[in-house]
Each structure stands twice: as structure tokens, then as C-alpha cells.
Amino acid sequence: MTQPSTSNTLEAQPRLPRIALVGVHGFGERHLENLDRLTAAGVLELVAVADPQPPAEGTLATNVAVYASLDELLAAGPTPDVVIISTPIQTHAPLALAAIEAGANVYLEKPPVASMAQYQEVMAAAANAGCLVQVGFQSLGSDALPAMDELVASGAIGEVRGISATGMWLRNKAYFKRSRWAGKRSLNGTDVVDGVATNALAHAVATGLRLAGARTVDHVHSVDTDLYRANDTESDDTSVVRVRTENGMVLTCALTLSALVQSAPTVTVHGTLGQLTLYYTEDRVEITTPQGIREETFGRTDLLENLLAARSEADLLSPLSGSGAYVTVLEAIRTADAPRAIPSAFIVWEGVGDDAHAVVKGIGSLIRRAALGQATFAELGAFAEPGALIEPGTSSETPGFTVNGTLVATVQDGTHIRPTSSPRPYLHPVRTLGGTVVTDHVPEDHVWHLGAGVALQDVDGINFWGGRTYTRDAGMYVWRKDHGRIVTESAEQGDGYRQEQLSWIGPDQSPVLREQRVWRWAAVGSSTWQLTLDFTLESATGRPVLLGSPGSNGRPQGGYGGFFWRLPKVADATIWTPEMRGEDAVHGSIAPWLAWSGTFDAGPDDAPSLAGGTGLGHPATLVFLASPQAPDPWFVRHEGYPGVGLSLAWDSPVATEPGYPVHRSVRVLIADGFLATQDIEQLITTLGEPA
Template structure:
């Protein structure tokens, strides 16, 4: 007899949460959804056999014999809600970032250990088999001695992006940390993927962090930044990110070596190995993190991205949270395109600057000073 499908609840069903609703029905049985707003008509969340609750307490009071919860709620609610779910006896797929402070993360680790429940963090890129390909190439000496890893993300986000929710673009909301900056949320996958390839999983694996935080938008958080992360036993990780790009491209993580390089386009699960003047490109499969969590419940296999393996990322999160406010980029160095909510800022020359930061292991504030030296970058 085939095992009964896992009974799943999705908490937070609009926006990105809608994709979790669809996926829950593919890998298990969607039993309930939780959101203050009702499900959209003619979506799986609105099916007759799926119960809708406006809050988490109502869901748990209904005693639906749930197995797994998927949590896709505002960043600053992650710690408290995940704690409640774990103590209610559920295993959890927790959207990234896991929490907004390192203290919350450590407390959540203790709850997971206390309850014996599983918690997988939803950095989807960490389910990619492309990471194994990169690890194998590095271990084989395919690019010689590794010097550092460089992560680059050049995305475009319109004004509507920052108005989609009360917490969007905030460093804090009503006294609670949010940390919705480019390093820690929109391009957090780049940061997490680079750390994983560098072998940095736990908080103790990170020894120092250097940040340069800027913003072109009228927000609290950073939208154009660099981060330099020294790791205990692995190479240095450099991150260079913007949401004010000239051209939006797939983000990537590159491992730089003495005889070549390996670039992972992590949203595409594509690896480019460059050596001896040639490049070999391979494409790879990706394991679904919710399916992996469900499998781990039944066969006891290790999770692809268990909560504990996100400590290194949380060190970065904490550094951004406690850093001084991002520096505004003077309007003279920002060009706006579009109108109304479709308007978006472009920082001319920023794409090249970020590529240089990653390639040369140099901090963004040493490349760009948003003053008369800006012409050096554009030359």
C-alpha cells in the first residue's frame, strides 16, 4: 500500500506564497491555508476540500492532524510562528531568511532540538545538483588553487516592489527587526549559495564581515551593496548586489582559481567551467525542498538545508542588521525610468562596478564613492 500523502498547511498564500500552495498540492495533500486575506477564487487554496483560516491560532485549534507546514509570512514573523509550529508537532519548510536576528535563530535552533521536529530553510538554490558539480570540479583541481568566491546580482525592482507590504524595504517595523535589504532578502540566495560553496554552514564558520551598504530608493534598507566574508576554513566570499541595475541578468556565484573559474548561474542550475581558454557548460536537476522534507520525515535522510546549516548566513544577516544605515546615493548618480509605480532607479556604471568587486576582491566603497571619483568607474 502506498503511504498516505503528507497533510500540508501553507501559511501566507499570496505573492510568493501562491507558488507554495501549488507545490504543496504536487508533493503532498494541501489541507489548509492561513492568511488574513481569503484565497483567490479558482486557485487550489480556494478548493472545497482546503480549509482557510485567518490566523495561525485558529489553524492549530482546528486539530487537522497536519504533518507539515510551509511558512511564507513577513520576515519579522518567522521566528515566533516557526516556534509555535514546531511545538505543535509539525515539521516546517521555512522561507528565507529563517529569522531576522542571530539571537532569534539560536533560540529557534534550541526549539528544533527540544521538539525533535524538522525545519528546512527555503533557499531553493541549495537543492540544486549543480552545487555538487561545482564541489567536484574544485576538489579535482580543475581550476587549481581557489582564491575566492564572488557572487553578483544585478536586478531591477520597480517602485511597486517597495510598496507591496508595510515591511518592504524596512530595517525595522514597530520596533521589530525586518532587515529587508538586497543582501538579506531579494538576493539572499546568492549570499547563501556562495557561503555553501565555500563550506561555511554554521555561525562559527564565519570569522569577519565587511559591508558597504547604499540605497538609491527612498527606503530604509540597502538596495546596492557589497559584503566581504572571511571564513574559518574556506575561501573568502565576496557579494556584490544591486536592485538598480542597468541590465537585469541571472545572478551567479563564481569560484575563482589559479588556472580557471567555475560560474554557477544558480537560478538556472547551470555550471560554466572555464579553463585553458575553453568553457564547458552543464545543466543540472534540482530537488524540491518541500519534497525533500517530506522524504526525510519517512526515511530519516538528512535535509538538504536544515536550519542549523544557515548559521553562516545568519551571521551576515546580523551584520547587516547592526550596521549603520545605508548611505543614500546622491540623485546626481541615479537615473529614473518609467512612471508611477512602474518607475525604477538605475545607477549608471553599477553593473561594471559589481563585476569588478567580485572579480578583484575589492569592496564596493573603494570602487565607487559617489563623488567626483565616480568618473573613474565609468571610464
């Protein structure tokens, strides 16, 4: 910004920039502290403030004029060089327009405006007047951001797979009573758009967009919003916002004001070789590379000082033009449906009176799962009560399986699963007849684990499992651009059965396999039901296709692939076959059945069932019956994560050829309570099978 100078003396001295502050309370108090610092340093002169409620006596120097409004301040003249606007959100645009019309440069607090229309109006006014507008996203002044850009460009963390922003803050009832506009989407017909992503943790969104290279409106391809509220407000306080940029980058922002304890918010750049995590309130970066983990702390440029030094918009660290991507997100939130109230069963209140704050049960795990899996809370099945579950009926509804009038399984089409998790259809949640959830999906430890279904990590070199790929050459798991997807071409569902025609499609969009999958379900007594999966895999290439696994590629005991069932957290688990007991003993064994019993839980200790089950903490038993077509070994995990599968390619690949498909059938008995070996054998005998 060109500094004006006086010329009425022979020795003309450049005068200090003249600054006015509009809004001296709330965050305005922070601006007053910064203005005091810069005044003492001889950088600027605070000449006036405007606020209908003037600051306390003695707060300002005697030479600072005090006005009730910006209009009065501007009318008194001369126009300040910079007007800082730190007022309620809905007043930002009209005040900025007034300051620009008077010829002042503007420091505009976040969010800069309350709508895209306002953004375009202020942008046009600033351009016509030749004024500079800096937006108060202080984190964009951090030296950490260009340092992270350089690390990414150097290949230190490999190829970037996505970016996530997480924030877990807590705000009490008093926070939402601090002003008339707090917690409001609009006020007297005027947009406010207060909320966790648009105000309290807006820096997380803005910083994530900056690292994703999204600054202008054109840089944003799409915005998905999933908005909730734990407090009695209009605006959201617990939400996921997922942004896809024009260059294909995905930024997932998972944010809440209803955490148990407040923690430093982060923005993480996820790479194939490591990651960079910025604690943006601390300008601290945790750098994870193949060489190890280290931390660096960076300096920060004050945005007001940056505005004073700027000669053109290109010199600004947080110009209004660079907030276009952020305003696109704000506009998506503004025009979205009103946030959904989180059911009271998922909320605990801590404290009393105005100091009380809502805590969403299990929110820490939900935030992490959303960020890692690039998933919304809705896609994770969060906050769903049993009565709110979608029952099957029409083609537009999510299909499900019902036994004796009870919804026991829901079919997910997998279309919202991130590409590196190999999107595919699966069942989740699967429940006992008593309502206990016995599957999990997008868990923190392996976000590519998806309920109950079929997946393979190596199909002619294509990963249809998700996550890293184990290769013989590397002798380890590595990220590759080798992920396929499984899509449902057609489906027919009737009484007790569902038949699906599926296509396994490679990264080049060519079909690799055709699958026919049939699910069947039926009651087995009053507390047990049976689920049968019958699937056939046939080459769609006109030539043989090899079906492999990490085990067939050289990883000892890593022969997973084919049928796989991801369990939720299970306490006091017991795993056994007719002859063996315990994870180590049954893993890799061949047995007619494998049982898993314990106390099931679909989330962390403080979370109700994420899928809306009513049986949290109830005992259940799963009995997996081996395929009659081949003696496939059991794949079992418990210590690292709970999962069971039948290995299609334990230590060598299996070929499928045109006209010669690979066929497997698996049955699962799903029972409430603990079953003993005698109970299991009796059940199997009842079904007409040898025990």
C-alpha cells in the first residue's frame, strides 16, 4: 500500500498510516491489543474507533476519536488509510462497501461475507475503487504454508492423496448467548451463516483450501455438506465439509464444537510416503517421511502489517480474491438444508448453567474416521436412531434384509467410498435379531475395511481391496495408483434373497471380472438368523485372470482376500474352530466352521452404536461356515483389528477363465448371546449339515 506523505515542510516526513477500527468488543479486543503493539513500534497511528457500545474508559489513548458508527467516522473525515472491520458477520459486507466507497483499504475479519452475492459485490467495488481488501485468516500468514508447499514439491511425502482438516473444540451455552447473531443462520431475514465451519473453525477450512491450491471460486469443483447440531441453535456445530477441487484434490474438514476436551486443530496433507500435519494455531508442523518424524515451528507475518506494506493485491497473504474458494464453501453451507439435530441419546452435557457444554459421544473417533476415510458423518452411519433407519421398499431407498420383521442388514452401494479404498458394494450394518451391530466400516485402523462382502487385493495387478498394495518386489506395502472399483450393474431382490450382477472395473475403466453375487437370509430359531453369500467370479477380459493376495505375493500369513467380514470392537472375544482355539491357532487353519463370540460394540468406549443399533455392549456369536467348493484357509485377525475371512489365494493365486469361473459359498449364523461348541453343532445339524 502506498504510504501518503506530508509536503508542508522543507523536510517532509512520511506520515504513519492512519487506522480505524470498527467493532471494539469480542475479537475487536484482539485487534486493539495488536494496534497497541504496532503503535508502540511506530508502525501506525490508531485515529478512530466505531462501536455503538464504546470501549471502557481508559482503554484508548486520548487522541483516538470514538464514534457510534462507521458512517459517523467516515463523515468526520479524513478517510483513514485502513479500516479494520471486526463486527457481526452480517454487517461485514455493507461496512466494507462503505469503507471502500470512501477510499479506504480494508482489513475484513472472517468470514469476509455472508453470501456469494455479497462476495461478488465487495470484490467488484474494491476493483473499481482500486482498494485492497485483506481477509483476517491469520493462519494464512504462517511461514509454515510455503514450507509445506516446498516439502510437497520436493517429493518428501510422495504423491499427495488428499488433505484433511480436523477441529475438536468445546463451546458452552454462554458462547451461543453472547450476541443476537450467535448460532444463527439468519437474523430478521439477513444471512448470518454462523457455524463451526464458517466461523469458529473457519481457519481450518481456509488453511486446508490454501494447501489444496484452491483460492478462487473456479478452483472448487464441488462441495458436500453434512451438518449437525448438538446445541439448541440454528447453525451447525458438528459437521463434515468435503471439497473436491478442479484438479481432483479432496479436502475433508471434520469439525465440532462439542468435544469432551479442546485440542489444537490440524490440517494434514496425506502422501504416499508420509504426511505433513500443521497445528495452525501454533505454526507447528509434524513432518512424517520414510526417514522418521520431526517437528518444526515457524514464524508468522501479521496480516495488518502485510496489508500496510502491500503495494498491490499480489502482495497480500490473504486477499479477498483468494477467499473465493472459502466463500464457495460458505455458500454451500448457507444454501444447504438446516442442520439436523443430533439425537439426545448421542449427547452428554458437562457442567451446569451457562457453563454447560454438549459432548457428542465418540466424536473423536468419528472426526478421525471422517478425515481418514474422506467420508461424511452420514456415510459413516453416525447419529442414526433405530426408528430412523431406511426400510427397503422402493428402488430409491437403501435396500435391506428383514427377518421376522426386523431389519438385520443394509446394502451399501459403496459409491461414496474414496477411490483409494476401492469402492465396492457391501453389507453394513449387520445386526443380530436383538439389534446388536456385528459389522463395522471405514474404521480408524483400516478405513478401506467395509462391512461384509467380497474384496481382493490383487486381480491381475489391480487392487480391489483398498489401501496400500503388498508387492513382491518391494517386500512391503506401498501406495500405488492401482485401485479398482466394483459397481452394481443390476440387482433383483425378493423374499429372502438378493441377486446382483457386478462389474470389477480397473483404473483404466475396463472391466476385469464379472461377478454374480447372491445373498440369502432366513431365521434359525428365535435368536439366530442365517446369512448366505454365494459369489462367482469370471474373467471379463477374454483371457485368464489371476486372483491373488499379499500372501500369494510373498507376505507370510497375509493371504486375505475373497469373502471378508470386518467386525466392530469386541470385548472378551473368543475365537475357535472344532479343534483349535485362539487367533494364532485358527489363523491359516482349515476347518468346517469358525466361531467368534464376545461383547460387541460399534465404536469407542464412550460412543453409542454409530449405525444406530440398540444392543451396544450385548453378547453375540458369529459362526462362519466354510465354503464347500474348496478347502480355503481361515484368515483371522483380533489383536490388530477384528476381522474374519476365507482366503481365496492363501499363498498362491487362483485363475479364473472365460467359461471357468471361481465359485464360493459362505454361510454365517448370527446369534444373540454366547454359544458353546455344543450349541453350534446342534444349530448346524438342525440346518441339515454335518457338524
